[in-house]
Protein backbone atom coordinates (compact mmCIF):
# COMPACT_ATOMS: atom_id res chain seq x y z
CA UNK A 1 0.00 0.00 0.00
CA UNK A 2 1.72 3.18 -1.24
CA UNK A 3 1.22 6.93 -1.41
CA UNK A 4 2.80 8.92 -4.24
CA UNK A 5 2.63 12.70 -3.81
CA UNK A 6 2.89 15.12 -6.71
CA UNK A 7 1.39 12.51 -9.04
CA UNK A 8 -1.10 14.64 -10.99
CA UNK A 9 0.75 15.31 -14.23
CA UNK A 10 0.36 12.54 -16.81
CA UNK A 11 3.72 11.24 -18.03
CA UNK A 12 5.74 13.04 -15.36
CA UNK A 13 7.76 11.42 -12.59
CA UNK A 14 4.99 10.98 -9.97
CA UNK A 15 2.35 9.47 -12.24
CA UNK A 16 4.89 7.19 -13.96
CA UNK A 17 6.09 6.00 -10.55
CA UNK A 18 2.52 5.38 -9.39
CA UNK A 19 1.88 3.30 -12.53
CA UNK A 20 5.06 1.23 -12.11
CA UNK A 21 4.24 0.50 -8.46
CA UNK A 22 0.62 -0.36 -9.33
CA UNK A 23 1.87 -2.67 -12.11
CA UNK A 24 4.03 -4.42 -9.50
CA UNK A 25 0.89 -5.07 -7.45
CA UNK A 26 0.69 -2.15 -5.00
CA UNK A 27 -2.49 -0.29 -4.19
CA UNK A 28 -1.59 3.36 -4.71
CA UNK A 29 -3.04 6.65 -3.47
CA UNK A 30 -2.08 9.51 -5.77
CA UNK A 31 -1.95 12.89 -3.99
CA UNK A 32 -1.50 16.40 -5.38
CA UNK A 33 -2.85 19.97 -5.13
CA UNK A 34 -3.80 20.02 -8.81
CA UNK A 35 -7.26 18.51 -8.47
CA UNK A 36 -8.43 18.23 -12.10
CA UNK A 37 -5.18 16.67 -13.35
CA UNK A 38 -5.04 14.37 -10.30
CA UNK A 39 -8.56 13.04 -10.87
CA UNK A 40 -7.93 12.51 -14.60
CA UNK A 41 -4.58 10.75 -14.06
CA UNK A 42 -6.02 8.49 -11.37
CA UNK A 43 -8.99 7.63 -13.56
CA UNK A 44 -6.67 6.73 -16.45
CA UNK A 45 -4.76 4.32 -14.16
CA UNK A 46 -7.98 2.83 -12.78
CA UNK A 47 -9.17 2.29 -16.37
CA UNK A 48 -6.05 0.17 -16.93
CA UNK A 49 -7.22 -2.07 -14.07
CA UNK A 50 -4.94 -0.78 -11.32
CA UNK A 51 -6.04 -0.44 -7.69
CA UNK A 52 -5.65 3.33 -7.24
CA UNK A 53 -7.38 6.23 -5.50
CA UNK A 54 -6.79 9.98 -5.39
CA UNK A 55 -6.69 12.45 -2.52
CA UNK A 56 -6.33 16.19 -3.11
CA UNK A 57 -3.61 17.28 -0.70
CA UNK A 58 -1.43 20.31 -0.08
CA UNK A 59 1.62 18.63 1.49
CA UNK A 60 2.71 21.86 3.19
CA UNK A 61 -0.43 21.76 5.39
CA UNK A 62 -0.27 19.51 8.46
CA UNK A 63 -4.07 19.09 8.53
CA UNK A 64 -4.12 18.08 4.86
CA UNK A 65 -1.29 15.56 5.36
CA UNK A 66 -3.07 14.04 8.39
CA UNK A 67 -6.22 13.71 6.27
CA UNK A 68 -4.25 12.02 3.45
CA UNK A 69 -2.75 9.43 5.80
CA UNK A 70 -6.17 8.80 7.43
CA UNK A 71 -7.81 8.45 3.98
CA UNK A 72 -5.15 5.97 2.87
CA UNK A 73 -5.40 3.77 5.95
CA UNK A 74 -9.20 3.84 5.86
CA UNK A 75 -9.29 3.01 2.14
CA UNK A 76 -6.59 0.32 1.95
CA UNK A 77 -6.12 -0.75 5.58
CA UNK A 78 -2.40 0.02 5.96
CA UNK A 79 0.53 2.13 4.79
CA UNK A 80 3.80 0.55 3.61
CA UNK A 81 5.39 3.02 1.19
CA UNK A 82 5.58 6.80 0.80
CA UNK A 83 7.10 8.33 -2.33
CA UNK A 84 7.59 12.01 -1.42
CA UNK A 85 7.66 13.35 -4.97
CA UNK A 86 5.62 16.60 -4.71
CA UNK A 87 7.64 19.77 -5.06
CA UNK A 88 7.56 23.38 -6.02
CA UNK A 89 9.72 22.96 -9.12
CA UNK A 90 10.66 25.43 -11.87
CA UNK A 91 10.45 28.97 -10.53
CA UNK A 92 12.16 31.32 -12.97
CA UNK A 93 12.78 33.99 -10.30
CA UNK A 94 14.76 31.58 -8.08
CA UNK A 95 18.17 33.05 -8.92
CA UNK A 96 20.97 34.72 -6.95
CA UNK A 97 21.06 34.90 -3.14
CA UNK A 98 21.52 38.69 -2.98
CA UNK A 99 18.26 39.10 -4.94
CA UNK A 100 16.32 36.40 -3.08
CA UNK A 101 12.56 36.91 -2.69
CA UNK A 102 11.85 35.77 0.87
CA UNK A 103 8.32 34.66 0.04
CA UNK A 104 9.68 32.44 -2.76
CA UNK A 105 12.26 30.96 -0.35
CA UNK A 106 9.64 30.27 2.35
CA UNK A 107 7.09 28.77 -0.06
CA UNK A 108 9.74 26.53 -1.61
CA UNK A 109 10.82 25.22 1.79
CA UNK A 110 7.20 24.86 2.97
CA UNK A 111 6.39 22.44 0.14
CA UNK A 112 9.71 20.76 -0.57
CA UNK A 113 11.13 20.36 2.94
CA UNK A 114 8.29 20.82 5.46
CA UNK A 115 5.95 18.80 3.20
CA UNK A 116 8.25 15.78 3.32
CA UNK A 117 8.79 16.13 7.07
CA UNK A 118 4.98 16.22 7.58
CA UNK A 119 4.42 13.16 5.39
CA UNK A 120 7.02 11.29 7.46
CA UNK A 121 5.76 12.64 10.79
CA UNK A 122 2.26 11.27 10.14
CA UNK A 123 3.14 8.29 7.96
CA UNK A 124 5.80 6.70 10.19
CA UNK A 125 3.39 5.80 13.04
CA UNK A 126 1.24 3.88 10.53
CA UNK A 127 4.31 2.05 9.23
CA UNK A 128 5.37 1.14 12.76
CA UNK A 129 1.91 -0.41 13.29
CA UNK A 130 2.49 -2.82 10.36
CA UNK A 131 6.08 -3.68 11.25
CA UNK A 132 8.01 -1.41 8.87
CA UNK A 133 7.95 0.36 5.54
CA UNK A 134 9.89 2.29 2.92
CA UNK A 135 10.08 6.05 2.39
CA UNK A 136 11.59 7.53 -0.76
CA UNK A 137 12.26 11.27 -0.87
CA UNK A 138 12.73 12.82 -4.30
CA UNK A 139 15.67 15.17 -4.17
CA UNK A 140 17.47 16.70 -7.16
CA UNK A 141 20.88 16.74 -8.77
CA UNK A 142 20.81 20.52 -8.20
CA UNK A 143 21.70 19.79 -4.55
CA UNK A 144 25.08 18.25 -5.46
CA UNK A 145 26.92 21.51 -6.29
CA UNK A 146 26.62 25.28 -6.64
CA UNK A 147 25.00 27.00 -9.62
CA UNK A 148 23.48 30.29 -10.80
CA UNK A 149 19.81 29.37 -10.62
CA UNK A 150 17.42 27.24 -8.50
CA UNK A 151 19.02 28.52 -5.26
CA UNK A 152 16.00 28.04 -2.97
CA UNK A 153 14.89 24.86 -4.76
CA UNK A 154 18.31 23.23 -4.52
CA UNK A 155 18.72 24.29 -0.88
CA UNK A 156 15.36 22.72 -0.01
CA UNK A 157 16.46 19.50 -1.71
CA UNK A 158 19.70 19.56 0.30
CA UNK A 159 17.59 19.80 3.46
CA UNK A 160 15.62 16.67 2.58
CA UNK A 161 18.80 14.72 1.88
CA UNK A 162 19.86 15.38 5.49
CA UNK A 163 16.33 14.58 6.71
CA UNK A 164 16.55 11.28 4.81
CA UNK A 165 19.60 10.22 6.84
CA UNK A 166 17.97 11.29 10.12
CA UNK A 167 14.80 9.32 9.41
CA UNK A 168 16.83 6.27 8.34
CA UNK A 169 18.76 6.50 11.61
CA UNK A 170 15.79 7.10 13.92
CA UNK A 171 13.39 4.55 12.42
CA UNK A 172 15.73 1.81 11.16
CA UNK A 173 15.11 -0.10 14.40
CA UNK A 174 11.39 -0.17 13.42
CA UNK A 175 12.31 -1.67 10.00
CA UNK A 176 11.49 1.57 8.22
CA UNK A 177 13.95 2.33 5.43
CA UNK A 178 14.35 5.87 4.12
CA UNK A 179 16.28 6.74 0.95
CA UNK A 180 16.41 9.65 -1.46
CA UNK A 181 16.50 9.59 -5.23
CA UNK A 182 18.17 12.59 -6.85
CA UNK A 183 17.13 12.85 -10.50
CA UNK A 184 19.32 14.59 -13.04
CA UNK A 185 17.67 16.22 -16.06
CA UNK A 186 14.49 14.26 -16.80
CA UNK A 187 12.34 15.17 -19.80
CA UNK A 188 9.03 16.01 -18.14
CA UNK A 189 6.31 18.27 -19.55
CA UNK A 190 7.58 21.30 -17.59
CA UNK A 191 11.14 20.89 -18.91
CA UNK A 192 9.81 20.37 -22.45
CA UNK A 193 7.92 23.67 -22.13
CA UNK A 194 10.37 25.74 -20.13
CA UNK A 195 13.87 24.84 -21.29
CA UNK A 196 15.53 26.99 -23.97
CA UNK A 197 17.52 25.18 -26.70
CA UNK A 198 20.75 26.58 -25.16
CA UNK A 199 19.99 25.10 -21.72
CA UNK A 200 18.90 21.80 -23.26
CA UNK A 201 22.26 21.58 -24.99
CA UNK A 202 24.18 22.38 -21.78
CA UNK A 203 22.32 19.67 -19.81
CA UNK A 204 22.74 17.11 -22.56
CA UNK A 205 26.50 17.76 -22.90
CA UNK A 206 26.99 17.34 -19.15
CA UNK A 207 25.12 14.04 -18.94
CA UNK A 208 27.70 11.37 -19.70
CA UNK A 209 25.04 9.14 -21.30
CA UNK A 210 24.38 12.03 -23.68
CA UNK A 211 20.63 12.44 -23.22
CA UNK A 212 17.88 13.44 -20.82
CA UNK A 213 16.33 10.76 -18.63
CA UNK A 214 12.75 9.55 -18.89
CA UNK A 215 10.29 9.87 -15.95
CA UNK A 216 9.92 6.08 -15.86
CA UNK A 217 13.69 5.77 -15.26
CA UNK A 218 13.13 7.50 -11.91
CA UNK A 219 9.99 5.45 -11.23
CA UNK A 220 11.88 2.17 -11.70
CA UNK A 221 14.46 3.11 -9.06
CA UNK A 222 11.75 4.32 -6.67
CA UNK A 223 9.83 1.06 -7.14
CA UNK A 224 13.00 -0.92 -6.39
CA UNK A 225 13.66 1.09 -3.21
CA UNK A 226 10.02 0.62 -2.19
CA UNK A 227 10.25 -3.15 -2.57
CA UNK A 228 11.77 -5.87 -0.42
CA UNK A 229 14.44 -6.25 -3.13
CA UNK A 230 16.08 -3.22 -1.46
CA UNK A 231 15.66 -4.63 2.05
CA UNK A 232 19.23 -3.73 3.17
CA UNK A 233 19.35 -0.26 1.58
CA UNK A 234 18.68 2.74 3.80
CA UNK A 235 19.89 6.30 4.32
CA UNK A 236 21.24 6.52 0.75
CA UNK A 237 21.06 9.39 -1.71
CA UNK A 238 20.91 7.70 -5.11
CA UNK A 239 21.80 9.87 -8.09
CA UNK A 240 19.74 8.82 -11.11
CA UNK A 241 21.24 11.30 -13.52
CA UNK A 242 22.82 9.62 -16.52
CA UNK A 243 26.20 10.39 -14.98
CA UNK A 244 25.78 14.18 -14.64
CA UNK A 245 27.33 14.12 -11.18
CA UNK A 246 30.19 11.67 -11.73
CA UNK A 247 32.56 13.46 -14.09
CA UNK A 248 35.08 16.21 -13.39
CA UNK A 249 33.94 19.62 -14.59
CA UNK A 250 36.79 19.70 -17.14
CA UNK A 251 35.78 16.44 -18.83
CA UNK A 252 33.14 17.99 -21.11
CA UNK A 253 35.66 20.36 -22.71
CA UNK A 254 38.25 17.58 -22.91
CA UNK A 255 35.75 15.26 -24.62
CA UNK A 256 35.00 18.02 -27.16
CA UNK A 257 38.73 18.59 -27.78
CA UNK A 258 39.23 14.88 -28.39
CA UNK A 259 36.19 14.70 -30.68
CA UNK A 260 37.73 17.43 -32.82
CA UNK A 261 41.00 15.49 -33.06
CA UNK A 262 42.98 17.45 -30.43
CA UNK A 263 44.32 14.92 -27.98
CA UNK A 264 44.86 16.68 -24.61
CA UNK A 265 48.46 16.45 -23.38
CA UNK A 266 49.45 16.85 -19.75
Ligand SMILES: NC(=O)c1ccc[n+]([C@@H]2O[C@H](COP(=O)([O-])OP(=O)(O)OC[C@H]3O[C@@H](n4cnc5c(N)ncnc54)[C@H](O)[C@@H]3O)[C@@H](O)[C@H]2O)c1
Nearest residue numbers: 006009012013032033058059085086087140183185186188
Ligand atom coordinates in the same frame (compact mmCIF):
# COMPACT_ATOMS: atom_id res chain seq x y z
N1 LIG B 1 12.17 16.82 -14.11
C1 LIG B 1 13.41 16.88 -13.67
O1 LIG B 1 14.36 17.02 -14.45
C2 LIG B 1 13.71 16.76 -12.20
C3 LIG B 1 15.05 16.84 -11.81
C4 LIG B 1 15.34 16.73 -10.46
C5 LIG B 1 14.34 16.52 -9.54
N2 LIG B 1 13.03 16.45 -9.95
C6 LIG B 1 12.02 16.22 -8.91
O2 LIG B 1 11.11 15.22 -9.33
C7 LIG B 1 9.84 15.44 -8.71
C8 LIG B 1 8.74 15.43 -9.76
O3 LIG B 1 8.94 16.52 -10.64
P1 LIG B 1 8.44 16.54 -12.15
O4 LIG B 1 9.57 17.07 -12.94
O5 LIG B 1 7.82 15.25 -12.54
O6 LIG B 1 7.39 17.74 -12.16
P2 LIG B 1 5.85 17.85 -11.74
O7 LIG B 1 5.57 19.31 -11.82
O8 LIG B 1 5.00 16.94 -12.56
O9 LIG B 1 5.78 17.34 -10.23
C9 LIG B 1 5.57 18.12 -9.12
C10 LIG B 1 4.14 17.91 -8.63
O10 LIG B 1 4.04 18.43 -7.30
C11 LIG B 1 2.77 19.01 -7.19
N3 LIG B 1 2.75 19.95 -6.08
C12 LIG B 1 3.27 21.20 -6.03
N4 LIG B 1 3.01 21.76 -4.84
C13 LIG B 1 2.32 20.84 -4.11
C14 LIG B 1 1.77 20.83 -2.80
N5 LIG B 1 1.86 21.90 -1.99
N6 LIG B 1 1.13 19.71 -2.38
C15 LIG B 1 1.01 18.62 -3.20
N7 LIG B 1 1.50 18.59 -4.44
C16 LIG B 1 2.15 19.69 -4.90
C17 LIG B 1 2.53 19.68 -8.53
O11 LIG B 1 1.15 19.97 -8.73
C18 LIG B 1 3.09 18.64 -9.48
O12 LIG B 1 2.09 17.72 -9.88
C19 LIG B 1 9.97 16.76 -7.95
O13 LIG B 1 10.27 16.48 -6.59
C20 LIG B 1 11.15 17.42 -8.62
O14 LIG B 1 11.80 18.34 -7.76
C21 LIG B 1 12.70 16.56 -11.26
